[in-house]
Amino acid sequence: KAGVTQTPRYLIKTRGQQVTLSCSPISGHRSVSWYQQTPGQGLQFLFEYFSETQRNKGNFPGRFSGRQFSNSRSEMNVSTLELGDSALYLCASSLGPTGGNEKLFFGSGTQLSVL
């Protein structure tokens, strides 16, 4: 079974631009969560989608948005990029919503650098 696939692996953008990151979950998984990892901050929760609906949202500004498609694939968008948005963005999938003792399976992440 293929794992969680994130594209692209690396991305370089400049301040003010916008970016879209893509995540394909494990086949059969219907829940997708997004996390931001920065040095010293661990994994900060961005949002979770299940059956195309956002179930949870973290404490990030409205510049960060996401969506999930009917095939469970998910995209994350960041508009008006700031230098502080440079981070590793991780997508994780699970069979169902995370209320059911579901383990998260992570992709390799997209390393975003904002110059």
Added chain:
Amino acid sequence: DQQVKQNSPSLSVQEGRISILNCDYTNSMFDYFLWYKKYPAEGPTFLISISSIKDKNEDGRFTVFLNKSAKHLSLHIVPSQPGDSAVYFCAARDPGTYKYIFGTGTRLKVLA
């Protein structure tokens, strides 16, 4: 405010000895805990979990202990191997929101 804390940013252990990674949390309502291992340039991989109704869970060389009164969990790796060198994250689930809250990670280095 960090609800899940891993106070040791790094740890070095000799091969064959025990590695103990610690994690503290602030919310007594957290009901499910997980440990993940992360190698550079890869996503975190699941190691072991424990429900709040248990105080210990074992899987091979990995054992997780949960002390609910102290709001503390620990991951024991016995015996430690060089391939265990990675960053370890603990995570706790908030049953009110079902969000997983991660700690900042501990970098384990197992010396051959």
